[in-house]
Amino acid sequence: MPSGISERIDLILLIFGVVALASIWAVGVLIDRWLRELLLASIFLFLVAVLILGFGGADATAAIVAVVAWGLAWGAWRHLSRPPRPKLPGKPPMWRNP
Template structure:
């Protein structure tokens, strides 16, 4: 929304803090459901931007949803990675950092290509497609990415 960057950043920041808080409250009990819910909320934010991004209430709703999903995402992914890796959690965290950096590069490259060819209206739909791929990945990772039972110890 032109001229309201301050409000957008405030709403996103407050929602991200709420997402971090919520993640901290339930991550030990419901990691997989938390990841799936976060991806769903992220997809809803993209859908809101795609369908009504020019409408102020839908735009601000999308910003809040995006902040909620984004706030705890890194913690959720790091926890899932460490759980899946067990005693090799240090290696998994290093790999996750590399994947984050590749994702930043890839997002920038894809965003530039979309901006150059289709325009910014394509962004929400690209995000929605990526959220769908991530959701399918998380849904299919039940056994390895989200091992059942209590959280494994990484003590050596």
């Protein structure tokens, strides 16, 4: 990486992982009320990360900001992209019983 952060890739991956875990927690708390907004924010954050890396990736600060934005988007995406399942009363379907 031209930004000079390749010597500390372990720290960059740690930052990415912590931010991704934080976004998973935040999505879990907010998903019932803000699904559409969270989905759009995740797409926007990913777009911001790509643009920062594309145009300002040579700067270490810009690269770290991009990693944080990417971590927020990536952690949230797995849970936001799943289709919602209705909560139906009663017994689960037969194929789910042990």
